[in-house]
Amino acid sequence: MDDYLDGVRAAHSSDLIFISYHVNWPQANDPYYLYNSAESNARRTFYGVSAVPFVAMNGAEVSGSQTTIGNALINAIGGFSALEISATGEYIEWNRAGNVTVTLDNTGTLSGSYVLRTALIEENLYYMGTNGHPNHYATMRDMIPTANGVNVTLTPNTPTYVDLDFAVPEAIVQENALLVFFLQHPTNKSVVNAMQIAIPSLMPDCPNPPGDVGGDMVVNVQDIVQIVSVIIGTTSPEGCMIQAADLNDDETINVQDVVMLVSMILGN
Numbered sequence: 001m002d003d004y005l006d007g008v009r010a011a012h013s014s015d016l017i018f019i020s021y022h023v024n025w026p027q028a029n030d031p032y033y034l035y036n037s038a039e040s041n042a043r044r045t046f047y048g049v050s051a052v053p054f055v056a057m058n059g060a061e062v063s064g065s066q067t068t069i070g071n072a073l074i075n076a077i078g079g080f081s082a083l084e085i086s087a088t089g090e091y092i093e094w095n096r097a098g099n100v101t102v103t104l105d106n107t108g109t110l111s112g113s114y115v116l117r118t119a120l121i122e123e124n125l126y127y128m129g130t131n132g133h134p135n136h137y138a139t140m141r142d143m144i145p146t147a148n149g150v151n152v153t154l155t156p157n158t159p160t161y162v163d164l165d166f167a168v169p170e171a172i173v174q175e176n177a178l179l180v181f182f183l184q185h186p187t188n189k190s191v192v193n194a195m196q197i198a199i200p201s202l203m204p205d206c207p208n209p210p211g212d213v214g215g216d217m218v219v220n221v222q223d224i225v226q227i228v229s230v231i232i233g234t235t236s237p238e239g240c241m242i243q244a245a246d247l248n249d250d251e252t253i254n255v256q257d258v259v260m261l262v263s264m265i266l267g268n
Contacts, residue, residue, distance in 0.1 A: 001053045002133040004066040008073055009137065015077045017194045018138040019119050019180055023052060027130045032139050035171065040140065042147035047189070059189025081193040082108025083154075085181050091202035093174065094209040094217055097167045098202055102181055104152065104160040114192065115184050116162050117149035121196075123176045138180075141172055149184070174199050206240035211261050213245045219264060227258055 009018050021043045022033040033040050047056050055062045055069050062072045084107070089100030102116060120142040128134045143149070144166045152160050168174050182194035211219040213226040227245050229235040230253050237245060237253060245253045247260040 001066050001069075002131070004070060005055070006135070006137060008070045012074065012077060016073060017180055017182070017196050019121055019140050020136065020138045021140050022136075023049065025052065030129060031127055032125065032136065032141075036140070036142060039143045039147040043140070043143070046147075056189075058191050059184060082106065083110055083183065083192050085183065085193050085195040087179070087181060087195065087197050089202055090204060091168070091174075091199055092209075093203055093207040094212075096170070096174070097165070098199075099163065099165050100179065100197075100202070102162045102164065104154070104162070104183060106154050106156065106158055106160065109156045110154045110192065111156055112154060113186060114152050114154055115149040115186050116152050117147075117182050117184055118144040118164060118166075119180045119182075120144060120166065120168065120172070121178050121180055122172050123178070124173075125176075138178075141177070142166075142169075144179070151186075152183075168199060206243045208240045208244040210247055211244060211264050213241055213261075215240060215244070219261075221265065224258065224261055224265070227253065227261060231255070231258070 005018075009016060021040050022030050023040060023044055024030065024033050024037065047054070047061070057073060057076060062069050084105040086103045086105065087100045089098055091098030102118075104116065119140050121138045122141050123137050123139075125136040125139050126134055127136060144164055150162055150164070152162065154160060166179070168177050177199040178196050179199065180194065180196040183192040184190070185192070207217075208215050209217065209219060211223055213223040213230070216222075226235065226241070230237045230241070230245060242253065245257055247257045247264075250256075
């Protein structure tokens with residue numbers, strides 16, 4: 001089943017969004033379950049899962065042979081939704097934190113209470129489980145802000161905006177991480193729409209932390225040397241160097257920035 005669904009997913013990656021929730025059976029020491037067992041259990045309980053594999057689409061279980069399940073997923077492609085989801089934001093690589101604003105653009109007559117759920121998923125994980133399946137995709141690593149999601153109230157023909165802070169822990173490869181947003185009915189579990197965005201696409205063009213004039217992702221004495229060379233004219237700053245050196249955001253690199261940089265390094 002896993003290999004078959006991986007094939008369906010790969011063939012329709014632009015049309016279908018998958019989230020894989022790992023559980024503690026048949027293997028109690030599954031590392032992707034143990035990493036976030038509380039939220040994995042919360043999602044399992046929400047769907048009433050008592051056996052695996054379990055596939056849910058649009059909030060309801062899809063059962064049968066692997067071909068039947070695959071065809072059901074493929075046949076759902078192209079379904080209409082009067083609500084579109086989009087997201088914009090920023091993720092800072094050096095402190096592994098970000099913020100997104102999610103827009104629920106309700107162009108139809110949808111109204112009432114829904115839940116916006118956000119999953120941080122990771123691709124391309126490798127672990128040989130007892131079921132003989134080594135490659136794991138779209139693995140849920142975190143639910144943001146929690147597995148309960150964010151309650152929203154929809155009004156016809158009116159957009160709704162949700163701001164979310166998130167972090168990508170050290171255990172997760174940033175380049176393989178994505179955020180998945182899906183709007184779900186709280187009782188019948190139907191999914192109105194979903195979208196995903198890759199973490200790297202949220203990274204600014206200049207990833208340097210403030211003070212990292214040299215661009216090595218570390219703020220130290222070498223950056224003082226760099227910023228002084230800019231001030232005395234032996235180095236011509238450009239791009240990310242300017243952004244990292246202008247510590248007081250006055251659009252000028254001067255002695256005040258040196259003082260602030262020294263204070264940063266000393267921990268003041």
